[in-house]
Amino acid sequence: MERKLMKVYPIEENCISCRYCEVACTMVHSESQDPVKAYKLEGLKPRPTVEVKGAVSISVMCRHCKHPFCFDACISGAITVDENGKVNLDEDRCVGCWNCVLVCPFGAAHPFVERKHSFKCDLCEERGFPACVEACPNRALIYDFER
Amino acid sequence: MRYVIVGNSAAAVGCITGIRKVDKENEIVVISYEDKCYSKPMIADVLVDFPEEKLLYRDKKFFEENGVTQILGHRAISVNPESKVVVLDSGELVPYDKLLISTGALPFVPPIEGSDKKGVFTFTELGSAKAFKEYIKENGVEEVVVIGSGFIGLEVAYFLREIGINVTVVELLDRVLGKALDRRGSEIVEKMLRDKGVNFVFNNTVERIEGDEKVTSVTLKSGEVLRADAVVVAIGVRPNTDLAKTAGIEVNRGIVTDNHMATNVKDIYAAGDCIECLDITDGQRKPLPLFPLAFEQGFVAGLNMAGKEVEYLGGLPLNSLKFLEKPVLNAGIVEPPDNSYEVIVNDRFEKKGYYRKAIIKDNRLVGFVAIGEIDRVGILTNLIRQKIDVSNIKERLVSLDFGLVDLPESWRKEKLVEDKTAYKDWRAV
Ligand SMILES: Cc1cc2nc3c(=O)[nH]c(=O)nc-3n(C[C@H](O)[C@H](O)[C@H](O)COP(=O)(O)OP(=O)(O)OC[C@H]3O[C@@H](n4cnc5c(N)ncnc54)[C@H](O)[C@@H]3O)c2cc1C
Numbered sequence: 001m002e003r004k005l006m007k008v009y010p011i012e013e014n015c016i017s018c019r020y021c022e023v024a025c026t027m028v029h030s031e032s033q034d035p036v037k038a039y040k041l042e043g044l045k046p047r048p049t050v051e052v053k054g055a056v057s058i059s060v061m062c063r064h065c066k067h068p069f070c071f072d073a074c075i076s077g078a079i080t081v082d083e084n085g086k087v088n089l090d091e092d093r094c095v096g097c098w099n100c101v102l103v104c105p106f107g108a109a110h111p112f113v114e115r116k117h118s119f120k121c122d123l124c125e126e127r128g129f130p131a132c133v134e135a136c137p138n139r140a141l142i143y144d145f146e147r
Numbered sequence: 148m149r150y151v152i153v154g155n156s157a158a159a160v161g162c163i164t165g166i167r168k169v170d171k172e173n174e175i176v177v178i179s180y181e182d183k184c185y186s187k188p189m190i191a192d193v194l195v196d197f198p199e200e201k202l203l204y205r206d207k208k209f210f211e212e213n214g215v216t217q218i219l220g221h222r223a224i225s226v227n228p229e230s231k232v233v234v235l236d237s238g239e240l241v242p243y244d245k246l247l248i249s250t251g252a253l254p255f256v257p258p259i260e261g262s263d264k265k266g267v268f269t270f271t272e273l274g275s276a277k278a279f280k281e282y283i284k285e286n287g288v289e290e291v292v293v294i295g296s297g298f299i300g301l302e303v304a305y306f307l308r309e310i311g312i313n314v315t316v317v318e319l320l321d322r323v324l325g326k327a328l329d330r331r332g333s334e335i336v337e338k339m340l341r342d343k344g345v346n347f348v349f350n351n352t353v354e355r356i357e358g359d360e361k362v363t364s365v366t367l368k369s370g371e372v373l374r375a376d377a378v379v380v381a382i383g384v385r386p387n388t389d390l391a392k393t394a395g396i397e398v399n400r401g402i403v404t405d406n407h408m409a410t411n412v413k414d415i416y417a418a419g420d421c422i423e424c425l426d427i428t429d430g431q432r433k434p435l436p437l438f439p440l441a442f443e444q445g446f447v448a449g450l451n452m453a454g455k456e457v458e459y460l461g462g463l464p465l466n467s468l469k470f471l472e473k474p475v476l477n478a479g480i481v482e483p484p485d486n487s488y489e490v491i492v493n494d495r496f497e498k499k500g501y502y503r504k505a506i507i508k509d510n511r512l513v514g515f516v517a518i519g520e521i522d523r524v525g526i527l528t529n530l531i532r533q534k535i536d537v538s539n540i541k542e543r544l545v546s547l548d549f550g551l552v553d554l555p556e557s558w559r560k561e562k563l564v565e566d567k568t569a570y571k572d573w574r575a576v
């Protein structure tokens with residue numbers, strides 16, 4: 001079957017570790033739609049992780065893997081895969097067993113320990129276009145068809 | 148073509164998922180003596196009156212959409228590989244072209260005098276969890292003795308404290324999770340559970356369960372007597388191989404399969420807690436009764452049953468102590484068996500509330516423990532799986548900001564740029 005999936009691909013040469021992607025992600029997933037309130041009042045956390053080591057930096061978020069180990073490991077049924085291969089995590093159904101955190105090879109399924117659920121990149125499904133890609137000032141994140 | 152699956156849990160759902168990747172047409176039949184497809188790791192939740200609907204792992208819609216017929220409430224009692232039928236306890240014969248056996252594991256109950264009394268329970272099925280809950284209510288149970296401090300025993304103990312019942316865990320070894328966690332990890336887990344009010348008796352075991360019809364106390368090997376209004380036996384599980392044996396399938400410590408999850412009998416596959424799994428950290432075949440592995444094995448079996456040849460990557464011990472306030476995760480080898488292993492520790496538990504440990508052999512990560520701070524540890528699990536050389540990043544493995552930037556650039560290119568994330572792409576490098 002043809003998979004018609006678009007994903008966010010990071011380009012590490014272009015990343016300047018500004019973390020705009022993290023801020024934009026947190027904001028668009030907040031109630032307030034305000035970057036400061038999202039972090040401070042709502043206690044939200046970013047879904048992409050900007051990693052830095054010496055001169056190398058890169059933004060990493062859920063890869064919507066062709067074989068998602070998180071899906072194998074999910075005990076509650078919160079993680080599902082749609083017909084295009086997009087991997088969804090239903091935070092309300094999630095019981096916080098942390099199996100996805102334990103098996104995700106990219107470290108992209110994050111634990112929200114205080115709230116007893118995991119969270120990860122949802123490709124900004126509700127918005128239609130990933131906020132991180134929009135926010136990136138240096139074209140270090142692109143939204144492209146699955147490779 | 149007709150696929151039949153005995154079992155209706157993690158491995159079965161994995162198998163359905165695998166079959167349907169390849170074959171959207173042919174019929175799938177699932178057989179289980181239980182009445183629904185619930186999440187087994189979540190059964191302890193019934194103790195705290197968690198709504199039972201929430202335990203559902205896959206609903207009716209899932210089976211309908213995947214064209215699966217469920218035969219529920221019936222036990223498969225034998226398989227005849229000559230005529231290719233599964234015989235049910237009702238006498239019904241279910242013909243198959245390809246069969247998956249995913250009969251799970253059974254609780255191990257050692258011969259303890261008095262274990263046939265009322266009030267003695269195991270805890271590996273929704274039915275047994277519910278029966279235990281009923282017994283607690285009907286008998287006003289106040290004191291429970293849990294035999295065994297494995298994952299299930301500790302989980303039961305924790306949930307009993309949540310509903311205000313006094314619990315004593317009796318353990319043969321000198322610490323909790325003796326086989327699954329390292330010494331420091333055990334110490335931390337024990338402390339968290341003691342803070343919750345759980346009592347422990349180590350280096351001891353229950354010799355006799357006392358009472359007339361119903362249990363009232365237990366006598367320990369040391370001679371000590373503990374009041375017990377109920378007893379939970381949680382010593383461990385063993386592969387349920389009864390059905391496989393009726394088909395003449397080779398069984399060792401569990402059902403023996405090849406890398407395609409096929410048994411030695413034609414057209415019969417096996418997956419999940421009932422099999423002997425290849426542990427990639429030590430190369431040995433052994434039961435590894437874990438949910439993610441059961442699903443993955445079922446998935447691989449399903450692909451192969453439907454004609455797509457795929458080799459299983461092999462498994463590794465993977466545990467998450469999901470009920471504690473502070474998460475406790477581990478994978479692979481957690482305590483080095485000899486001094487050919489390197490151990491790197493970052494223990495800030497007292498001051499900062501976290502503990503990290505990495506175990507390395509021949510410059511490959513073979514295991515880790517993460518307590519308190521667990522974000523991104525899946526990267527470590529994958530280092531174990533892919534046997535990636537960690538000689539330049541050993542100290543980083545226990546650092547909280549460890550990430551993909553620590554991995555070889557070629558790995559990042561392959562995974563992040565080329566998107567090599569299909570099943571076969573996760574083999575050892
Ligand atoms: C209390 C508890 C907590 C757990 N917590 C965790 C955890 O946190 N993480 C984790 O990774 N794992 C956990 N596990 C283990 C996990 O539940 C198992 O690894 C997993 O369920 C195995 O799936 P399976 O499909 O192989 O078999 P099972 O889930 O054991 O299912 C076996 C199926 O076979 C059916 N069956 C058996 N024999 C027959 C027969 N003769 N005829 C018809 N049907 C039959 C049963 O009805 C059932 O549907 C836990 C287990 C328990 C009991």
Ligand code: SF4
Pocket residue numbers: 061062063064065067068069070071087100103104105106107108109120
């Ligand atoms: S959470 Fe991790 S394992 Fe799951 S699809 Fe995303 S990157 Fe893959």
